[in-house]
Amino acid sequence: MSWLTNYVKPKLRKVLNPKETPDNLWHKCKSCGQMIFQKEFIANQYVCAHCDHHDRVPPKDRFDALFDNGTYELIDMPKVNQDPLKFRDTKKYTDRLKVARNTTGDEDAIKAAVGKVGGVTTVIAVQNFYFMGGSMGMAVGEGIIAAAQHALKISAPMVMMTASGGARMQEGILSLMQMPRTTVAVQMLRDAGLPYLVVLTDPTTGGVSASYAMLGDIQIAEPGAMIAFSGPRVIEQTIREKLPEGFQRSEYLQEHGMVDMVTHRHEMAEKLGSVLSMLMSGRHRKKAAE
Template sequence: MSWFKRAKEGITTKTEEKKETPDGLWNKCPSCKKVLHNSEQIENKYVCHHCGYHIRIGSKEYFEVLFDDNQFEELFSNLTSGDPLNFVDSKKYTDRIIETMAKTGLKDAIRAGHGKIEGQDLVIACMDFDFIGGSMGSVVGEKIARSIDYSLKNKIPFLMISKSGGARMMEAAFSLMQMAKTSAKLALLAEAKIPYVSLLTDPTTGGVTASYAMLGDINISEPGAMIGFAGPRVIKETIKKDLPKGFQSAEFVLEHGFLDFIVDRRQMKAKIASFLRMVTKK
Protein backbone atom coordinates (compact mmCIF):
# COMPACT_ATOMS: atom_id res chain seq x y z
CA MET A 1 0.00 0.00 0.00
CA SER A 2 3.02 2.30 0.39
CA TRP A 3 2.95 2.58 -3.40
CA PHE A 4 -0.27 4.54 -3.12
CA LYS A 5 0.41 6.66 -0.01
CA ARG A 6 3.42 8.26 1.62
CA ALA A 7 5.07 5.94 4.14
CA LYS A 8 6.98 8.80 5.82
CA GLU A 9 5.80 12.11 7.15
CA GLY A 10 7.39 15.45 6.34
CA ILE A 11 8.50 14.83 2.76
CA THR A 12 5.81 16.87 1.04
CA THR A 13 6.77 20.25 -0.44
CA LYS A 14 4.63 23.19 0.55
CA THR A 15 3.11 25.14 -2.31
CA GLU A 16 4.83 28.37 -1.33
CA GLU A 17 8.22 26.60 -1.40
CA LYS A 18 7.86 25.26 -4.93
CA LYS A 19 10.06 26.92 -7.55
CA GLU A 20 8.69 27.58 -11.01
CA THR A 21 10.67 27.86 -14.24
CA PRO A 22 11.09 31.55 -15.11
CA ASP A 23 9.15 32.79 -18.15
CA GLY A 24 11.27 33.17 -21.28
CA LEU A 25 13.99 30.75 -20.15
CA TRP A 26 13.31 28.44 -23.10
CA ASN A 27 11.98 29.08 -26.60
CA LYS A 28 11.26 26.93 -29.63
CA CYS A 29 12.81 27.61 -33.02
CA PRO A 30 9.98 28.59 -35.44
CA SER A 31 11.73 26.65 -38.22
CA CYS A 32 13.14 23.36 -36.87
CA LYS A 33 10.97 23.37 -33.69
CA LYS A 34 13.93 22.46 -31.47
CA VAL A 35 14.16 23.91 -27.99
CA LEU A 36 16.52 26.87 -27.51
CA HIS A 37 17.83 28.16 -24.19
CA ASN A 38 17.54 31.93 -23.83
CA SER A 39 21.21 32.41 -22.92
CA GLU A 40 22.26 30.38 -25.98
CA GLN A 41 20.10 32.57 -28.21
CA ILE A 42 21.69 35.75 -26.90
CA GLU A 43 25.20 34.31 -27.28
CA ASN A 44 24.39 33.18 -30.84
CA LYS A 45 22.89 36.58 -31.84
CA TYR A 46 19.34 35.13 -31.85
CA VAL A 47 20.20 32.61 -34.60
CA CYS A 48 19.16 28.99 -34.10
CA HIS A 49 22.33 26.94 -33.62
CA HIS A 50 20.51 23.84 -34.93
CA CYS A 51 19.30 25.08 -38.33
CA GLY A 52 20.60 28.66 -38.70
CA TYR A 53 17.12 30.24 -38.68
CA HIS A 54 17.26 33.98 -37.92
CA ILE A 55 14.74 34.65 -35.17
CA ARG A 56 12.87 37.95 -35.44
CA ILE A 57 14.26 40.54 -33.05
CA GLY A 58 13.64 44.23 -32.38
CA SER A 59 15.66 47.40 -31.91
CA LYS A 60 16.80 46.46 -28.40
CA GLU A 61 18.44 43.26 -29.65
CA TYR A 62 19.89 44.82 -32.81
CA PHE A 63 21.52 47.58 -30.76
CA GLU A 64 22.99 44.88 -28.50
CA VAL A 65 24.35 43.01 -31.53
CA LEU A 66 25.80 46.03 -33.35
CA PHE A 67 26.84 48.79 -30.94
CA ASP A 68 30.16 48.31 -29.14
CA ASP A 69 29.38 47.11 -25.58
CA ASN A 70 25.73 48.11 -26.25
CA GLN A 71 26.73 51.73 -25.53
CA PHE A 72 24.74 54.36 -27.44
CA GLU A 73 22.84 57.62 -27.10
CA GLU A 74 19.18 57.25 -28.01
CA LEU A 75 17.95 59.98 -30.35
CA PHE A 76 14.54 61.65 -30.53
CA SER A 77 13.00 59.28 -27.99
CA ASN A 78 10.15 61.66 -27.11
CA LEU A 79 8.30 61.48 -30.45
CA THR A 80 4.83 59.89 -30.33
CA SER A 81 2.01 59.51 -32.86
CA GLY A 82 -0.87 61.93 -33.14
CA ASP A 83 -4.27 61.21 -34.67
CA PRO A 84 -4.63 63.68 -37.57
CA LEU A 85 -7.62 61.88 -39.09
CA ASN A 86 -9.50 61.02 -35.86
CA PHE A 87 -9.39 57.43 -37.09
CA VAL A 88 -11.83 54.91 -35.58
CA ASP A 89 -12.06 51.27 -36.62
CA SER A 90 -12.86 48.63 -33.99
CA LYS A 91 -11.36 51.14 -31.53
CA LYS A 92 -9.93 54.64 -31.56
CA TYR A 93 -6.45 54.96 -33.02
CA THR A 94 -5.30 56.92 -29.97
CA ASP A 95 -6.45 54.08 -27.68
CA ARG A 96 -4.59 51.54 -29.78
CA ILE A 97 -1.41 53.63 -29.62
CA ILE A 98 -1.64 53.88 -25.80
CA GLU A 99 -2.28 50.13 -25.45
CA THR A 100 0.63 49.24 -27.76
CA MET A 101 2.98 51.59 -25.93
CA ALA A 102 2.07 49.94 -22.62
CA LYS A 103 2.42 46.43 -24.07
CA THR A 104 5.77 46.92 -25.85
CA GLY A 105 7.45 49.66 -23.83
CA LEU A 106 8.07 51.49 -27.13
CA LYS A 107 6.94 54.97 -28.20
CA ASP A 108 6.45 53.94 -31.85
CA ALA A 109 7.65 51.45 -34.47
CA ILE A 110 11.22 52.80 -34.61
CA ARG A 111 14.13 53.72 -32.35
CA ALA A 112 17.30 55.61 -33.27
CA GLY A 113 20.68 55.76 -31.61
CA HIS A 114 24.25 57.04 -32.06
CA GLY A 115 27.12 54.86 -30.96
CA LYS A 116 30.22 53.09 -32.24
CA ILE A 117 30.65 49.90 -34.25
CA GLU A 118 34.19 48.52 -33.99
CA GLY A 119 35.28 51.99 -32.91
CA GLN A 120 33.58 53.84 -35.79
CA ASP A 121 30.73 56.31 -35.26
CA LEU A 122 27.40 55.17 -36.65
CA VAL A 123 23.77 56.32 -36.46
CA ILE A 124 21.29 53.44 -36.49
CA ALA A 125 17.52 53.71 -36.99
CA CYS A 126 15.82 50.36 -36.35
CA MET A 127 12.17 49.42 -36.81
CA ASP A 128 10.17 47.31 -34.33
CA PHE A 129 7.60 44.90 -35.78
CA ASP A 130 5.92 44.47 -32.38
CA PHE A 131 4.56 48.02 -32.63
CA ILE A 132 1.50 47.72 -34.92
CA GLY A 133 3.35 45.45 -37.35
CA GLY A 134 6.26 47.87 -37.75
CA SER A 135 3.93 50.08 -39.76
CA MET A 136 5.30 53.32 -41.21
CA GLY A 137 3.51 56.34 -39.79
CA SER A 138 4.47 59.98 -39.33
CA VAL A 139 6.72 59.24 -36.35
CA VAL A 140 8.69 56.62 -38.29
CA GLY A 141 9.27 59.06 -41.16
CA GLU A 142 10.13 61.92 -38.82
CA LYS A 143 12.64 59.88 -36.80
CA ILE A 144 14.36 58.69 -39.96
CA ALA A 145 14.46 62.26 -41.31
CA ARG A 146 15.89 63.62 -38.05
CA SER A 147 18.40 60.76 -37.85
CA ILE A 148 19.60 61.62 -41.36
CA ASP A 149 19.88 65.30 -40.36
CA TYR A 150 21.95 64.21 -37.35
CA SER A 151 24.20 62.18 -39.65
CA LEU A 152 24.57 65.14 -42.02
CA LYS A 153 25.39 67.59 -39.23
CA ASN A 154 27.97 65.31 -37.63
CA LYS A 155 29.19 63.62 -40.86
CA ILE A 156 28.43 60.14 -39.50
CA PRO A 157 27.37 57.12 -41.62
CA PHE A 158 23.74 56.03 -41.34
CA LEU A 159 22.34 52.49 -41.01
CA MET A 160 18.62 51.82 -41.51
CA ILE A 161 17.25 48.49 -40.28
CA SER A 162 13.85 47.87 -41.88
CA LYS A 163 11.23 45.47 -40.53
CA SER A 164 7.72 46.48 -41.54
CA GLY A 165 4.34 45.44 -42.82
CA GLY A 166 4.12 48.69 -44.80
CA ALA A 167 2.31 52.02 -44.41
CA ARG A 168 0.10 52.64 -41.37
CA MET A 169 -3.47 52.77 -42.67
CA MET A 170 -4.70 54.79 -39.68
CA GLU A 171 -2.67 57.76 -40.94
CA ALA A 172 -3.55 57.29 -44.65
CA ALA A 173 -1.89 59.98 -46.83
CA PHE A 174 0.18 61.22 -43.89
CA SER A 175 1.83 57.82 -43.83
CA LEU A 176 2.40 57.67 -47.58
CA MET A 177 4.05 61.12 -47.48
CA GLN A 178 6.86 59.60 -45.42
CA MET A 179 8.06 57.73 -48.52
CA ALA A 180 8.86 60.98 -50.34
CA LYS A 181 10.12 62.71 -47.19
CA THR A 182 12.66 60.04 -46.28
CA SER A 183 13.77 59.57 -49.90
CA ALA A 184 14.44 63.31 -50.22
CA LYS A 185 16.51 63.27 -47.02
CA LEU A 186 18.54 60.32 -48.30
CA ALA A 187 19.27 62.27 -51.49
CA LEU A 188 20.88 64.95 -49.30
CA LEU A 189 22.92 62.26 -47.55
CA ALA A 190 24.14 60.96 -50.92
CA GLU A 191 24.96 64.50 -52.07
CA ALA A 192 27.11 64.95 -48.96
CA LYS A 193 28.83 61.60 -49.74
CA ILE A 194 27.95 60.17 -46.32
CA PRO A 195 27.53 56.36 -46.45
CA TYR A 196 24.05 54.89 -46.09
CA VAL A 197 23.66 51.17 -45.39
CA SER A 198 20.19 49.61 -45.69
CA LEU A 199 19.59 46.34 -43.84
CA LEU A 200 16.37 44.55 -44.81
CA THR A 201 15.11 42.05 -42.24
CA ASP A 202 12.10 39.75 -42.01
CA PRO A 203 9.65 41.08 -43.15
CA THR A 204 10.29 44.22 -45.24
CA THR A 205 7.21 45.00 -47.31
CA GLY A 206 4.94 47.72 -48.65
CA GLY A 207 5.86 51.39 -48.79
CA VAL A 208 9.02 50.79 -46.77
CA THR A 209 10.38 48.53 -49.52
CA ALA A 210 9.28 51.07 -52.13
CA SER A 211 11.23 53.88 -50.49
CA TYR A 212 14.14 54.06 -48.06
CA ALA A 213 14.73 50.31 -47.68
CA MET A 214 15.94 49.99 -51.30
CA LEU A 215 17.94 53.23 -51.51
CA GLY A 216 21.11 52.23 -49.67
CA ASP A 217 24.62 52.65 -50.99
CA ILE A 218 24.55 48.96 -50.24
CA ASN A 219 21.37 46.97 -49.64
CA ILE A 220 21.92 43.90 -47.50
CA SER A 221 19.68 41.33 -45.86
CA GLU A 222 19.62 38.45 -43.42
CA PRO A 223 19.11 34.89 -44.73
CA GLY A 224 15.51 33.90 -45.42
CA ALA A 225 14.03 37.37 -44.90
CA MET A 226 10.77 38.12 -46.69
CA ILE A 227 11.24 41.15 -48.96
CA GLY A 228 8.60 42.50 -51.29
CA PHE A 229 5.95 45.13 -51.98
CA ALA A 230 2.53 43.46 -52.14
CA GLY A 231 1.81 40.07 -50.59
CA PRO A 232 2.22 36.88 -52.65
CA ARG A 233 -1.53 36.16 -52.62
CA VAL A 234 -2.36 39.62 -54.00
CA ILE A 235 0.28 39.31 -56.73
CA LYS A 236 -0.88 35.81 -57.70
CA GLU A 237 -4.51 36.94 -57.97
CA THR A 238 -3.48 40.00 -60.00
CA ILE A 239 -1.24 38.30 -62.59
CA LYS A 240 -3.21 35.01 -62.57
CA LYS A 241 -0.02 32.93 -62.50
CA ASP A 242 1.73 30.71 -59.99
CA LEU A 243 4.71 32.38 -58.36
CA PRO A 244 8.20 30.83 -58.57
CA LYS A 245 9.62 28.88 -55.65
CA GLY A 246 11.19 31.08 -52.99
CA PHE A 247 9.46 34.19 -54.36
CA GLN A 248 10.09 37.28 -52.16
CA SER A 249 12.79 35.57 -50.11
CA ALA A 250 16.09 37.40 -49.63
CA GLU A 251 17.80 34.76 -51.75
CA PHE A 252 15.33 35.30 -54.63
CA VAL A 253 15.71 39.09 -54.39
CA LEU A 254 19.52 38.78 -54.40
CA GLU A 255 19.43 36.52 -57.46
CA HIS A 256 17.40 39.17 -59.32
CA GLY A 257 19.78 42.02 -58.48
CA PHE A 258 17.94 43.98 -55.80
CA LEU A 259 20.37 43.13 -52.98
CA ASP A 260 24.15 43.45 -52.82
CA PHE A 261 24.64 40.53 -50.46
CA ILE A 262 23.10 38.43 -47.70
CA VAL A 263 24.94 38.21 -44.40
CA ASP A 264 24.50 36.02 -41.34
CA ARG A 265 23.59 38.06 -38.27
CA ARG A 266 26.58 36.62 -36.43
CA GLN A 267 28.90 38.28 -38.98
CA MET A 268 26.75 41.40 -39.46
CA LYS A 269 28.74 43.76 -37.24
CA ALA A 270 32.09 42.81 -38.79
CA LYS A 271 30.72 43.13 -42.35
CA ILE A 272 29.18 46.56 -41.79
CA ALA A 273 32.28 47.83 -39.98
CA SER A 274 34.48 46.54 -42.83
CA PHE A 275 32.34 48.36 -45.42
CA LEU A 276 32.47 51.60 -43.43
CA ARG A 277 36.25 51.40 -43.13
CA MET A 278 36.49 50.84 -46.87
CA VAL A 279 34.30 53.76 -47.94
CA THR A 280 35.50 56.22 -45.31
CA LYS A 281 39.16 55.12 -45.73
CA LYS A 282 39.58 54.74 -41.97
Protein backbone atom coordinates in the same frame (compact mmCIF):
# COMPACT_ATOMS: atom_id res chain seq x y z
CA MET B 1 -16.48 26.51 0.97
CA SER B 2 -14.86 29.94 0.95
CA TRP B 3 -12.26 28.77 3.49
CA LEU B 4 -11.48 25.65 1.43
CA THR B 5 -11.25 27.61 -1.83
CA ASN B 6 -9.31 30.59 -0.58
CA TYR B 7 -6.94 28.96 1.88
CA VAL B 8 -6.68 25.17 1.64
CA LYS B 9 -6.65 24.89 -2.17
CA PRO B 10 -3.80 27.42 -2.69
CA LYS B 11 -1.77 25.72 0.04
CA LEU B 12 -2.20 22.32 -1.60
CA ARG B 13 -1.28 23.74 -5.01
CA LYS B 14 1.88 25.26 -3.55
CA VAL B 15 2.90 21.94 -2.01
CA LEU B 16 2.14 19.84 -5.10
CA ASN B 17 3.62 22.38 -7.58
CA PRO B 18 6.40 24.16 -5.70
CA LYS B 19 7.95 25.57 -8.87
CA GLU B 20 5.79 26.69 -11.73
CA THR B 21 7.51 27.14 -15.10
CA PRO B 22 7.44 30.76 -16.33
CA ASP B 23 5.67 31.35 -19.65
CA ASN B 24 8.74 32.94 -21.24
CA LEU B 25 11.30 30.30 -20.28
CA TRP B 26 11.30 28.63 -23.70
CA HIS B 27 11.11 29.83 -27.30
CA LYS B 28 9.60 27.73 -30.10
CA CYS B 29 11.36 28.25 -33.44
CA LYS B 30 8.93 29.45 -36.11
CA SER B 31 10.81 27.52 -38.79
CA CYS B 32 11.75 24.09 -37.37
CA GLY B 33 9.53 24.03 -34.27
CA GLN B 34 12.39 23.21 -31.90
CA MET B 35 12.11 24.43 -28.31
CA ILE B 36 15.05 26.67 -27.33
CA PHE B 37 15.94 27.96 -23.89
CA GLN B 38 14.98 31.66 -24.06
CA LYS B 39 18.23 32.96 -22.56
CA GLU B 40 20.29 30.94 -25.03
CA PHE B 41 18.10 32.13 -27.91
CA ILE B 42 18.63 35.79 -26.98
CA ALA B 43 22.36 35.23 -26.40
CA ASN B 44 22.52 33.76 -29.92
CA GLN B 45 21.06 37.04 -31.28
CA TYR B 46 17.61 35.50 -31.86
CA VAL B 47 18.99 32.91 -34.30
CA CYS B 48 17.82 29.29 -34.00
CA ALA B 49 20.75 27.02 -33.11
CA HIS B 50 19.05 24.10 -34.89
CA CYS B 51 17.97 25.49 -38.29
CA ASP B 52 19.66 28.94 -38.33
CA HIS B 53 16.33 30.73 -38.69
CA HIS B 54 16.73 34.48 -38.10
CA ASP B 55 13.89 35.69 -35.89
CA ARG B 56 12.90 39.32 -35.36
CA VAL B 57 14.98 41.45 -33.01
CA PRO B 58 14.01 44.44 -30.80
CA PRO B 59 15.98 47.68 -31.37
CA LYS B 60 17.93 47.50 -28.09
CA ASP B 61 19.34 44.08 -28.93
CA ARG B 62 20.25 45.34 -32.40
CA PHE B 63 22.20 48.26 -30.94
CA ASP B 64 23.93 46.05 -28.37
CA ALA B 65 25.09 43.65 -31.09
CA LEU B 66 26.18 46.21 -33.71
CA PHE B 67 27.89 49.03 -31.83
CA ASP B 68 31.44 48.48 -30.62
CA ASN B 69 31.36 47.17 -27.02
CA GLY B 70 27.59 47.80 -27.01
CA THR B 71 28.29 51.50 -26.38
CA TYR B 72 25.97 54.07 -27.97
CA GLU B 73 23.76 57.10 -27.33
CA LEU B 74 20.11 57.19 -28.29
CA ILE B 75 18.94 60.00 -30.56
CA ASP B 76 15.82 61.84 -29.40
CA MET B 77 12.81 61.11 -31.60
CA PRO B 78 10.53 64.05 -32.51
CA LYS B 79 7.02 64.20 -31.07
CA VAL B 80 4.14 63.88 -33.53
CA ASN B 81 0.35 64.16 -33.45
CA GLN B 82 -0.83 60.96 -31.77
CA ASP B 83 -4.09 60.50 -33.69
CA PRO B 84 -4.34 63.04 -36.55
CA LEU B 85 -7.37 61.41 -38.22
CA LYS B 86 -9.24 60.35 -35.03
CA PHE B 87 -9.19 56.87 -36.53
CA ARG B 88 -11.17 53.92 -35.23
CA ASP B 89 -11.72 50.42 -36.57
CA THR B 90 -12.51 47.66 -34.06
CA LYS B 91 -10.49 49.73 -31.57
CA LYS B 92 -9.46 53.35 -31.23
CA TYR B 93 -6.06 54.08 -32.74
CA THR B 94 -4.99 55.66 -29.45
CA ASP B 95 -5.84 52.41 -27.65
CA ARG B 96 -3.73 50.41 -30.11
CA LEU B 97 -0.82 52.78 -29.49
CA LYS B 98 -1.17 52.33 -25.72
CA VAL B 99 -1.09 48.53 -26.04
CA ALA B 100 1.97 48.65 -28.31
CA ARG B 101 3.80 51.02 -25.96
CA ASN B 102 3.02 48.91 -22.91
CA THR B 103 4.13 45.74 -24.70
CA THR B 104 7.39 47.05 -26.18
CA GLY B 105 8.31 49.90 -23.83
CA ASP B 106 8.95 52.09 -26.90
CA GLU B 107 7.14 55.23 -28.04
CA ASP B 108 6.81 54.06 -31.64
CA ALA B 109 8.21 51.68 -34.26
CA ILE B 110 11.57 53.46 -34.73
CA LYS B 111 14.64 54.08 -32.60
CA ALA B 112 17.98 55.59 -33.59
CA ALA B 113 21.37 55.73 -31.91
CA VAL B 114 24.90 56.92 -32.59
CA GLY B 115 28.11 55.12 -31.73
CA LYS B 116 31.08 53.41 -33.34
CA VAL B 117 30.81 50.45 -35.71
CA GLY B 118 34.21 49.00 -36.52
CA GLY B 119 35.73 52.21 -35.18
CA VAL B 120 33.60 54.40 -37.48
CA THR B 121 31.16 56.83 -35.86
CA THR B 122 27.80 55.78 -37.29
CA VAL B 123 24.10 56.55 -36.92
CA ILE B 124 21.89 53.45 -36.90
CA ALA B 125 18.09 53.57 -37.16
CA VAL B 126 16.11 50.40 -36.38
CA GLN B 127 12.47 49.62 -37.04
CA ASN B 128 10.69 47.58 -34.40
CA PHE B 129 8.34 44.97 -35.91
CA TYR B 130 6.89 44.27 -32.46
CA PHE B 131 5.39 47.77 -32.44
CA MET B 132 2.29 47.47 -34.67
CA GLY B 133 4.17 45.45 -37.26
CA GLY B 134 6.87 48.10 -37.63
CA SER B 135 4.33 50.09 -39.63
CA MET B 136 5.41 53.42 -41.08
CA GLY B 137 3.51 56.41 -39.73
CA MET B 138 4.45 60.01 -39.04
CA ALA B 139 6.59 59.00 -36.04
CA VAL B 140 8.67 56.62 -38.16
CA GLY B 141 9.07 59.22 -40.91
CA GLU B 142 10.13 61.90 -38.44
CA GLY B 143 12.47 59.44 -36.71
CA ILE B 144 14.29 58.59 -39.94
CA ILE B 145 14.59 62.27 -40.83
CA ALA B 146 15.93 63.06 -37.34
CA ALA B 147 18.51 60.25 -37.69
CA ALA B 148 19.59 61.54 -41.12
CA GLN B 149 19.87 65.10 -39.83
CA HIS B 150 22.02 63.91 -36.92
CA ALA B 151 24.26 62.03 -39.35
CA LEU B 152 24.59 65.21 -41.43
CA LYS B 153 25.39 67.25 -38.33
CA ILE B 154 28.30 65.03 -37.29
CA SER B 155 29.30 64.01 -40.85
CA ALA B 156 28.67 60.32 -40.14
CA PRO B 157 27.29 57.51 -42.30
CA MET B 158 23.82 56.14 -41.62
CA VAL B 159 22.65 52.53 -41.44
CA MET B 160 18.91 51.85 -41.77
CA MET B 161 17.63 48.48 -40.49
CA THR B 162 14.17 47.86 -41.91
CA ALA B 163 11.43 45.58 -40.53
CA SER B 164 7.92 46.56 -41.50
CA GLY B 165 4.56 45.46 -42.83
CA GLY B 166 4.24 48.77 -44.69
CA ALA B 167 2.43 52.06 -44.14
CA ARG B 168 0.21 52.50 -41.08
CA MET B 169 -3.39 52.54 -42.28
CA GLN B 170 -4.61 54.42 -39.20
CA GLU B 171 -2.80 57.54 -40.46
CA GLY B 172 -3.95 57.28 -44.07
CA ILE B 173 -2.33 59.68 -46.53
CA LEU B 174 -0.16 61.11 -43.76
CA SER B 175 1.67 57.78 -43.49
CA LEU B 176 2.10 57.57 -47.27
CA MET B 177 3.62 61.05 -47.29
CA GLN B 178 6.54 59.66 -45.29
CA MET B 179 7.72 57.88 -48.44
CA PRO B 180 8.78 61.06 -50.31
CA ARG B 181 9.88 62.77 -47.07
CA THR B 182 12.30 59.98 -46.13
CA THR B 183 13.49 59.82 -49.74
CA VAL B 184 14.48 63.49 -49.50
CA ALA B 185 16.35 62.76 -46.24
CA VAL B 186 18.33 60.00 -48.00
CA GLN B 187 19.11 62.37 -50.87
CA MET B 188 20.45 64.92 -48.37
CA LEU B 189 22.94 62.31 -47.13
CA ARG B 190 23.89 61.52 -50.70
CA ASP B 191 24.41 65.21 -51.55
CA ALA B 192 26.74 65.47 -48.54
CA GLY B 193 28.73 62.45 -49.73
CA LEU B 194 27.78 60.38 -46.67
CA PRO B 195 27.14 56.64 -47.07
CA TYR B 196 23.60 55.35 -46.56
CA LEU B 197 23.47 51.59 -45.98
CA VAL B 198 20.30 49.52 -45.69
CA VAL B 199 20.01 46.22 -43.85
CA LEU B 200 16.83 44.44 -44.91
CA THR B 201 15.40 42.16 -42.23
CA ASP B 202 12.31 39.99 -42.09
CA PRO B 203 9.90 41.30 -43.22
CA THR B 204 10.41 44.45 -45.31
CA THR B 205 7.26 45.09 -47.32
CA GLY B 206 4.78 47.68 -48.58
CA GLY B 207 5.53 51.38 -48.69
CA VAL B 208 8.77 50.89 -46.77
CA SER B 209 10.18 48.66 -49.53
CA ALA B 210 8.96 51.24 -52.05
CA SER B 211 10.95 54.08 -50.47
CA TYR B 212 13.94 54.32 -48.11
CA ALA B 213 14.43 50.54 -47.84
CA MET B 214 15.57 50.30 -51.46
CA LEU B 215 17.68 53.46 -51.67
CA GLY B 216 20.87 52.28 -49.99
CA ASP B 217 24.28 52.81 -51.52
CA ILE B 218 24.74 49.16 -50.51
CA GLN B 219 21.82 46.80 -49.87
CA ILE B 220 22.49 44.09 -47.28
CA ALA B 221 19.92 41.47 -46.26
CA GLU B 222 19.68 38.90 -43.50
CA PRO B 223 19.23 35.25 -44.56
CA GLY B 224 15.69 34.21 -45.40
CA ALA B 225 14.17 37.68 -44.99
CA MET B 226 10.99 38.41 -46.93
CA ILE B 227 11.53 41.53 -49.02
CA ALA B 228 8.58 42.58 -51.15
CA PHE B 229 5.93 45.15 -51.93
CA SER B 230 3.00 42.70 -52.00
CA GLY B 231 3.17 39.27 -50.41
CA PRO B 232 3.43 36.08 -52.47
CA ARG B 233 -0.16 35.03 -51.74
CA VAL B 234 -1.52 38.27 -53.23
CA ILE B 235 0.68 37.90 -56.31
CA GLU B 236 -0.32 34.27 -56.83
CA GLN B 237 -3.99 35.19 -56.61
CA THR B 238 -3.45 38.00 -59.12
CA ILE B 239 -1.44 36.17 -61.79
CA ARG B 240 -2.96 32.74 -61.00
CA GLU B 241 0.40 31.02 -61.17
CA LYS B 242 2.61 29.27 -58.64
CA LEU B 243 5.63 31.39 -57.71
CA PRO B 244 9.22 30.01 -57.74
CA GLU B 245 10.65 28.47 -54.57
CA GLY B 246 12.10 31.14 -52.27
CA PHE B 247 10.46 33.96 -54.23
CA GLN B 248 10.85 37.37 -52.50
CA ARG B 249 13.43 36.00 -50.06
CA SER B 250 16.89 37.49 -49.56
CA GLU B 251 18.78 34.85 -51.50
CA TYR B 252 16.39 35.03 -54.48
CA LEU B 253 16.68 38.82 -54.60
CA GLN B 254 20.48 38.64 -54.45
CA GLU B 255 20.49 36.24 -57.41
CA HIS B 256 18.36 38.73 -59.36
CA GLY B 257 20.44 41.81 -58.51
CA MET B 258 18.15 43.58 -56.04
CA VAL B 259 20.36 42.86 -53.00
CA ASP B 260 24.14 43.28 -52.93
CA MET B 261 24.90 40.74 -50.22
CA VAL B 262 23.22 38.37 -47.76
CA THR B 263 25.00 38.45 -44.40
CA HIS B 264 24.48 36.26 -41.35
CA ARG B 265 23.46 38.15 -38.23
CA HIS B 266 26.51 36.94 -36.33
CA GLU B 267 28.73 38.52 -39.00
CA MET B 268 26.72 41.71 -39.47
CA ALA B 269 28.71 43.98 -37.13
CA GLU B 270 32.02 42.97 -38.71
CA LYS B 271 30.62 43.33 -42.24
CA LEU B 272 29.16 46.78 -41.56
CA GLY B 273 32.39 47.89 -39.92
CA SER B 274 34.53 46.87 -42.91
CA VAL B 275 32.14 48.41 -45.47
CA LEU B 276 31.80 51.66 -43.53
CA SER B 277 35.58 51.91 -43.04
CA MET B 278 36.14 51.47 -46.76
CA LEU B 279 33.48 54.00 -47.78
CA MET B 280 34.50 56.63 -45.23
CA SER B 281 38.23 56.30 -46.01
CA GLY B 282 37.37 56.86 -49.67
CA ARG B 283 35.40 59.94 -48.70
CA HIS B 284 38.31 61.32 -46.66
CA ARG B 285 40.72 60.75 -49.54
CA LYS B 286 38.37 62.58 -51.90
CA LYS B 287 38.06 65.55 -49.56
CA ALA B 288 41.84 65.69 -49.10
CA ALA B 289 42.34 65.70 -52.88
CA GLU B 290 39.84 68.54 -53.27
